[in-house]
Amino acid sequence: MQTIEQLFEPGRLIRRDIEHRHFKSNLISLYFVRPLSAKEAALGALLGRVLSFSSEAYPSMKAISDQEDDLYGVVVYFDSDKYRDQLVIEYKLIYPNYSLLPIDSDLSEQAVAFYISLLARPLLVDGLFDQDVFETEKSNLLEELASIRKDPVGYSYRRCNEIHFRDSQLGVYKYGDEASLRSITNQELIDYYHELLGSSDIYCYRHGAYKPSPIRAKATRQFERLPLIAETxxxxxxxxxxxxxxxxxxxxxxxxxxxxxxxxxxxxxxxxxxxxxxxxxxxxxxxxxxxxxxxxxxxxxxxxxxxxxxxxxxxxxxxxxxxxxxxxxxxxxxxxxxxxxxxxxxxxxxxxxxxxxxxxxxxxxxxxxxxxxxxxxxxxxxxxxxxxxxxxxxxxxxxxxxxxxxxxxx
Amino acid sequence: MKEVYSPLLKEAYYEMRLPSGFQIFLYPKPGIYNKGAFLAVGYGSLYERFVGADGNTYVTPPGTAHFLEHKLFENESGDLFESMARFGADVNAYTALDHTCYYFTAPDHFYESLGHLLQLPILRAYTEAGVASERSIIASEIDMYLDSLDYRSYRTALSALYPKHPIGQDIAGTKESIESITKETLEVVMDQFYVPANMFLFVIGDFSPTEMDRLLESLPPFYHEARPRAKVLIERDESVPDETLLVEHDETPLAVFDYLLKLEPIGDPVLAFRRYIKYNLILDVLFGKGSAFFEDTYRRGILTDLAVEYHYGPGYRYISFSGEGRDPTGFRTKLDDLLAGFHQTGVSMEEVERIKRKTMGQFLMGFNSINHIAHTFIAFYYRQARLFDFLDIVESMALDDFMNLFDGSYVFSTIEEESAWTR
The missing domain is CATH 3.30.830.10 (Metalloenzyme, LuxS/M16 peptidase-like)
Structure with a gap:
């Protein structure tokens, strides 16, 4: 079964394990760090959705859901967040502490292998994502972006961000915007997928029944002070x-x-x-x-x-x-x-x-x-x-x- | 003191009942930083009509339970909320259909905050002026709900499904009903429901079982007093909705919709809880992310999201199917077909066993959080069910009877934009 270490070149991952044995679960989180822009944010959000709904080994929503259930309710999900001018695409796995369940075997390796397989082996047709899946998820994400209009507080907060940071990327919403999303093609998305795995800074953190490890970190970038906005x-x-x-x-x-x-x-x-x-x-x-x-x-x-x-x-x-x-x-x-x-x-x-x-x-x-x-x-x-x-x-x-x-x- | 142990979780809680009827539950959770104290009262938004200990029948305006929850922190010398916060406690409260809960979590100064929490049913320092000013705040809260399309669609459907049962009313009431709530209204409720036999304290955190002695010592004399409580009057609502399709128009790119199916209430709490588990398993098989129904409607663009929930309580039982999507009519048609034909198709045992595995794992993982444990314990308590019995019932559940599971009248409510796109 493939492990996280095998998925990436040696030395690519920035690693940290936190031991805490009181929890009933273990958590693994991969953080892909990208430069923030509306296009990156839209690509990241769409990619997460496409990868969540089909893969080579689990080619349908049902197959993925069945495997999650068979592994006693593991939770696997993508999400995005942003910190200053950086977009972070998160990919998380939460799985039970199997030693507490009345089962004969420890399913931890299978849970991690399942998590890796969704990321590492997507369902491709002629080198592209399944076109039906791509179109469905793109359409649904467009609807989700548009649906902010039905939440007055959420809509207002987003508008204030857009207006305040109009001259920079800092106001970009973490899932991008409708215009950027509409322009994305299947080819662009697969290119982005390869770029994400191939050239992003990737942090791999684990929390639970793990031996604590010191972080092996890359040198962090220097952040310049933000310019001030003059016009009210x-x-x-x-x-x-x-x-x-x-x-x-x-x-x-x-x-x-x-x-x-x-x-x-x-x-x-x-x-x-x-x-x-x-x-x-x-x-x-x-x-x-x-x-x-x-x-x-x-x-x-x-x-x-x-x-x-x-x-x-x-x-x-x-x-x-x-x-x-x-x-x-x-x-x-x-x-x-x-x-x-x-x-x-x-x-x-x-x-x-x-x-x-x-x-x-x-x-x-x-x-x-x-x-x-x-x-x-x-x-x-x-x-x-x-x-x-x-x-x-x-x-x-x-x-x-x-x-x-x-x-x-x- | 009685110990209740779970071999699966390898955790135990301890319970003590005083002669007054007041109960204390202590749940040790080693290694957790925060400690929590939850004071639960068996009085919720459904309890509008009741017979008091004096034999009189009382009718209180909708929203009274929620209003009282807001006011109970008012104090002559300030606000108990602030007093507790000064010790670093994170304080909160909520009103449910059949109970109200006041609680805090704090890592330190636990007993100082607990002392204030335990004063809440005793002080009664709310004033007429305080009641008047609270109407404005709650009116604003009601406006906030009314501006939520998801809430409005659901509420419209539920009111149509149960026009004569208090569940058809919002927990917060209406802007009109809260105008009728006075200091005297609150006093009546306090006298009839905020009595020791109708309350319990749930404490969780890094405690040892011997902490129970200190908890007992911390109780003011009030909690040792035997006081009668009121008898709730809730009539069954067997009405059949006049209109089943309710459509409203508002600004929303996707329609929101709610299909509520009314079922016959179940009086026996043991049977009712087992049914709750049975339905949850079946509904997950039929409508969960791994179901043919969800995958088909999702892929066709009929819906983008779906939440299915089974609800029951005194005099009511219904299933809610809530979602958003491009084709609410298509959703309703497909759902009608599935529910009508279910007794012939049933569910496969393989699928049920799969959902049982998921349920076990997720139930286990829920025990990471003291808030989750406390709120689940309290919700189960008011269903007369025990926290640690849940998984045993899931494991032993045999799904061999599918007759009449979805027989009932329904209401379908939707809010959509008035455009060709969502027709």
């Missing part, structure tokens, strides 16, 4: 819906590699990170303007988003209140309680990563991708040592650049 923009659209949606993008010159990024993360937590945050307490609980309000900080792209869904009649007052709260925080009006709670939550969140296999692996991968060597205990120590002035100073380095208002009001 407000875009409004209308929709026949009950709620209006507001998404605001606040730019910062704090880079993900800067020490201040941790302070910026705490600022986000205090501002709108969860139900203890300032936005939640004031805008939702005190003023009753909304059910949903949150802030989200993407340190890799130097941007913080505030997203809320509310009644259109409250629009002007809502904008003013958010602006007022941001101003107060920047002026230093953060209670010591809010600060200490945010620190505690951030620390708990870091330590809790170990309770979930997938998030633990993804976290470690992203650390390695950006060449960060600090461990979770290191980051916890940094947070514990952080003082409130650092958070206030970080808050002062966020400026509102882009606003997207989806006006509703049925």
């Amino acid at each position: 923009k407000l875009v409004e659209e209308e929709r026949n819906s009950h709620q209006s949606i507001l998404v605001q993008a606040y730019q910062t010159d704090i880079d993900q590699a800067d020490a201040e990024a941790q302070a910026a993360m705490l600022f986000n937590q205090i501002l709108g990170g969860d139900a203890n945050s300032v936005l939640f307490r004031i805008i939702r609980e005190e003023l009753g303007y909304c059910y949903h309000i949150e802030s989200r900080y993407d340190k890799y792209r130097g941007v913080l988003f505030i997203t809320t869904a509310y009644r259109e009649a409250d629009h002007e007052d809502l904008i003013q209140r958010i602006d007022q709260l941001m101003g107060e925080i920047k002026a230093g009006h953060i209670s010591s309680t809010d600060f200490e709670v945010a620190k505690l939550e951030a620390i708990q969140s870091l330590k809790s990563l170990a309770d979930h296999q997938a998030t633990m692996l993804d976290y470690v991968f992203v650390q390695d991708l950006f060449g960060k060597s600090d461990t979770i205990p290191d980051r916890v120590a940094q947070l514990e040592a952080m003082a409130l002035p650092a958070v206030i100073e970080a808050a002062g380095r966020f400026d509102l650049i882009t606003s997207f208002h989806l006006k509703g009001g049925k």
